[in-house]
Amino acid sequence: MSKKLTVLVALILVVLLVFACNKPAETPAPTQEPTPTPAPAETASEEEPEEEPQETALTGKIVVVGSTSVSPTIEMLAADFMERVEPGVTIEVQSVGSSAGVKAAGDGTADIGMASRGIKEEEKALGLDEYVLGFDGIAVVAHPSNEVEDLTSEQIQKIFAGEITNWSEVGGKDADIIVVSREEGSGTRGAFEELMDLDEDVLVTDEAVIAEGNGAVKAQVASKEDSIGYLSLSYLDETVKELKVDGVEVSPENIKAGSYKVSRPFLLLTKGEKSEAVAAFYEYFSTDEAKNIIEDQHLILQ
Amino acid sequence: MRKSKMEKGRITGFIFENIFRLSSILSIVALLVILGYIVYAGAPAMFEVGLRDFLGGLEWRPTKGLFGILPMIVGSIGATLGAILVGVPIGILTAVFLAEVAPEWLARIVRPAVELLAGIPSVIYGFFGLLVIIPIIHSIFGNGGDSMLAAIIILSIMILPTIITITETSLRAVPRSYKEGALALGASHIQTIFQVMIPAARSGILSGVVLGIGRAIGETMAVILVIGNSIKMPSSILDRGRTMTANIALEMSYAAGLHQRMLFATGVILLVFIMILNFILLKLTQERKTR
Numbered sequence: 001m002s003k004k005l006t007v008l009v010a011l012i013l014v015v016l017l018v019f020a021c022n023k024p025a026e027t028p029a030p031t032q033e034p035t036p037t038p039a040p041a042e043t044a045s046e047e048e049p050e051e052e053p054q055e056t057a058l059t060g061k062i063v064v065v066g067s068t069s070v071s072p073t074i075e076m077l078a079a080d081f082m083e084r085v086e087p088g089v090t091i092e093v094q095s096v097g098s099s100a101g102v103k104a105a106g107d108g109t110a111d112i113g114m115a116s117r118g119i120k121e122e123e124k125a126l127g128l129d130e131y132v133l134g135f136d137g138i139a140v141v142a143h144p145s146n147e148v149e150d151l152t153s154e155q156i157q158k159i160f161a162g163e164i165t166n167w168s169e170v171g172g173k174d175a176d177i178i179v180v181s182r183e184e185g186s187g188t189r190g191a192f193e194e195l196m197d198l199d200e201d202v203l204v205t206d207e208a209v210i211a212e213g214n215g216a217v218k219a220q221v222a223s224k225e226d227s228i229g230y231l232s233l234s235y236l237d238e239t240v241k242e243l244k245v246d247g248v249e250v251s252p253e254n255i256k257a258g259s260y261k262v263s264r265p266f267l268l269l270t271k272g273e274k275s276e277a278v279a280a281f282y283e284y285f286s287t288d289e290a291k292n293i294i295e296d297q298h299l300i301l302q
Numbered sequence: 303m304r305k306s307k308m309e310k311g312r313i314t315g316f317i318f319e320n321i322f323r324l325s326s327i328l329s330i331v332a333l334l335v336i337l338g339y340i341v342y343a344g345a346p347a348m349f350e351v352g353l354r355d356f357l358g359g360l361e362w363r364p365t366k367g368l369f370g371i372l373p374m375i376v377g378s379i380g381a382t383l384g385a386i387l388v389g390v391p392i393g394i395l396t397a398v399f400l401a402e403v404a405p406e407w408l409a410r411i412v413r414p415a416v417e418l419l420a421g422i423p424s425v426i427y428g429f430f431g432l433l434v435i436i437p438i439i440h441s442i443f444g445n446g447g448d449s450m451l452a453a454i455i456i457l458s459i460m461i462l463p464t465i466i467t468i469t470e471t472s473l474r475a476v477p478r479s480y481k482e483g484a485l486a487l488g489a490s491h492i493q494t495i496f497q498v499m500i501p502a503a504r505s506g507i508l509s510g511v512v513l514g515i516g517r518a519i520g521e522t523m524a525v526i527l528v529i530g531n532s533i534k535m536p537s538s539i540l541d542r543g544r545t546m547t548a549n550i551a552l553e554m555s556y557a558a559g560l561h562q563r564m565l566f567a568t569g570v571i572l573l574v575f576i577m578i579l580n581f582i583l584l585k586l587t588q589e590r591k592t593r
Contacts (some may be wrong), residue, residue: 068558095558109459168472178446183531184364185556202364209542212552223432224446 013217036267049206059088059276066101066114067095069187070266081284089277102126106268113269116187117194128269131282137233137255137263138192141218141240143225148172150244153261157196159228162205167226180220180229181208182259188214194229195262207289230262234298252300265300288294340573344566351564352372357571362533364553364561373535376452378575380536381525382452382518385461389518390511392458393465394500401455401473402495413470420463431456436528443540448530451539456524461514465491468513472506473499511547513553519575522547544581546572 024268040070066075071093078091098115105113106126140156142148148171151159158164160179168174181204182189193199209227211217214235221229221238229240236242242250245261254260270278284290292302348356366581382448396416400409435455440447453574476499481493482582484494520547529554544552548573550565 048544093556157410176445183552183556184362185553185558185561187556190365199365203366206361207532209446209545210533211554212526213484219432223437224440227446 047244058086058277059086061090062111064093064112065104065110067098067116068095069116071095076293115267131268132302134294134301135255139231139242140252141242142228144241159200160204169222175226178227179208180227232298340569344570348567368581369564371593374544374546374549376543381453385457385518389458389461393462397466397469401470416463416466424524427456428524431528448542449540450543452528453525457518461517464514468510476502481487505586509586516579522551527543
């Protein structure tokens with residue numbers, strides 16, 4: 001018996017050794033991998049389609065760098081574009097974050113930069129052209145029985161940070177607030193934290209119930225009278241009550257107008273003259289197919 | 303004529319023997335590949351972050367570069383321990399009832415029911431917890447109801463079948479002479495059960511408990527639905543918590559880079575726990591065989 005055990009342990013060690021010799025430095029470098037949306041992730045491997053070009057076929061490569069929130073949408077658009085529109089063009093998407101995307105577009109290492117936020121003052125100096133792919137909106141929701149209708153963004157920040165812990169402090173009944181948040185890494189959580197200033201000095205309370213996905217947040221809020229959570233717009237329904245933020249109701253119109261605070265634009269950034277391939281990609285955005293893809297990602301088109 | 307038939311038989315035997323061998327190798331290979339991959343993906347990241355910050359850290363904030371899983375280790379152990387404290391006595395008593403006390407017709411009803419309990423998918427347990435247990439806890443203690451307690455209740459139900467089945471089997475395996483001897487010495491039936499039968503079946507019962515622990519610590523789906531998944535260190539069973547399995551399952555879908563590798567690293571720690579359990583189990587079964 002113990003001999004078998006020794007053999008097993010030895011086998012495990014051998015396998016580990018083999019794996020270890022594979023140079024851990026070459027680990028999958030997952031930042032460059034498409035985030036696992038149901039996207040057809042075959043962007044890179046589908047190069048070299050039939051070489052018989054249609055007369056006006058474009059060739060070339062577009063490097064798109066930036067926001068992790070924008071990249072799933074761009075990946076899906078790119079896959080469709082390369083498959084149906086311009087098979088000669090290769091699009092490479094790297095999701096490394098908005099700031100890196102702005103920088104890459106500015107110094108020319110990327111043909112297109114992606115940002116899931118407005119351009120900051122100091123970034124304006126780069127002289128980038130902005131294109132709004134769509135808007136991402138997040139609704140702040142509570143249980144339908146909650147009397148509170150309206151919260152300021154400061155109150156929301158304090159509630160999620162765990163500084164305000166009772167509904168009576170914001171005009172509701174005397175009951176402890178149950179904060180419902182999303183898992184780390186979720187784009188909705190990232191956006192919410194960024195927009196509500198919960199990403200630097202103040203963080204979401206560690207007592208928050210963490211629900212996996214918009215649907216689970218909705219279920220949690222719908223089943224708990226004293227809870228508060230946030231949802232992507234498309235998940236709203238009558239089981240939860242959306243709250244006004246700074247007096248503004250959440251709606252596509254208010255988001256487009258920029259008056260609803262918990263929303264952000266998904267920007268594509270280019271510098272100077274667009275190459276033919278980039279111009280063709282931009283043109284493709286206004287086709288119905290592209291619009292469908294964008295809306296499927298719960299974005300609000302301009 | 304005869305010889306060729308024998309020859310044929312030998313060849314078929316040879317072929318089948320190798321098919322069997324191949325099948326068994328497959329499962330070993332699968333095990334090794336899984337182990338190897340988890341370690342390969344998780345171990346380097348573990349050292350990148352630092353073992354102390356990883357195993358001893360109190361904060362899990364991947365976006366801030368904090369990867370402390372101590373609250374989750376406590377969550378996993380706490381939920382499992384709680385489930386054992388609740389589930390084991392109930393399980394053992396049920397097994398005693400089935401093996402010794404219940405009339406055969408009643409055992410014939412209870413036993414399939416217990417076995418059916420084992421067949422219920424874990425997500426159903428989670429759903430039951432979400433819709434029944436959590437509201438009850440909320441109505442008694444407030445605070446939403448998602449808690450370690452909810453997880454403990456669900457897990458203790460989930461480990462019952464394992465414990466009951468194995469305990470009953472080992473009670474039945476106790477030699478008849480033990481029981482007869484005890485009764486002949488004037489011990490009552492209950493005394494015989496608790497002072498002779500259960501001690502005699504000890505290693506089997508312990509195996510059941512260890513398997514139950516394995517099931518509880520590895521359970522994911524049911525736990526995610528009821529435990530609240532907060533990253534805070536739980537300080538009472540009414541607090542929300544998060545287990546290691548829940549941590550992996552919750553965050554794997556969006557994680558990238560170091561965050562993703564740290565989830566694998568969490569898996570490595572979980573594997574270490576499971577391996578320790580299996581080792582204990584192995585020792586227990588050995589002990590049983592040698593006796």
